[in-house]
Amino acid sequence: MNELTYCPQCGKSGLRYEESKKWSCTACGFVLYNNCASAVAVVLQHRKDILLTRRKNKPGMGLLDLPGGFSDPMETAEQTCKREIWEELQIDLNPDSLCYLGSRPNKYLFKAIEYSTMDLFFRYDLLEKPKFLMCSEELSEVVWVPLKELDLNELAFESQRNFLKQYTLA
Numbered sequence: 001m002n003e004l005t006y007c008p009q010c011g012k013s014g015l016r017y018e019e020s021k022k023w024s025c026t027a028c029g030f031v032l033y034n035n036c037a038s039a040v041a042v043v044l045q046h047r048k049d050i051l052l053t054r055r056k057n058k059p060g061m062g063l064l065d066l067p068g069g070f071s072d073p074m075e076t077a078e079q080t081c082k083r084e085i086w087e088e089l090q091i092d093l094n095p096d097s098l099c100y101l102g103s104r105p106n107k108y109l110f111k112a113i114e115y116s117t118m119d120l121f122f123r124y125d126l127l128e129k130p131k132f133l134m135c136s137e138e139l140s141e142v143v144w145v146p147l148k149e150l151d152l153n154e155l156a157f158e159s160q161r162n163f164l165k166q167y168t169l170a
């Protein structure tokens with residue numbers, strides 16, 4: 001991403017990377033920001049077990065992940081949780097019962113572009129484990145893991161490792 005050179009406005013190779021998230025064009029003055037994207041991660045919990053998914057695709061292929069994903073424009077974080085949990089698992093959660101727990105920054109490398117994200121963590125308690133869990137095509141499996149047995153090294157993302165390390169100690 002830092003190597004972008006052609007300006008999307010004037011087409012000349014005047015684009016220069018300035019700092020952290022900003023590019024500007026020396027030819028026409030165009031400015032491009034690659035701002036931090038917001039994303040959610042939901043700790044679906046039943047007693048002392050949490051639900052994790054196994055990633056089928058890069059980044060983090062084969063590693064564990066909390067269900068969630070990127071926010072769409074003009075969505076609330078709670079709406080993102082509801083939409084993503086439905087898309088991934090077909091669990092229809094009540095957004096009013098989500099409990100916000102905190103945030104962690106993350107890096108998400110997708111097809112040679114590194115995106116900066118702000119991951120927002122929520123907890124959602126399930127009174128019972130769903131009998132059938134639909135697993136979307138983006139996932140290879142869905143697993144229930146006792147919090148005590150969670151191996152942080154199996155997680156795909158640094159933000160989740162940091163967050164769950166603290167969460168499992170609480």
Ligand SMILES: [Zn+2]
Pocket residue numbers: 007008009010011012014025026027028029030
């Ligand atoms: Zn330009």
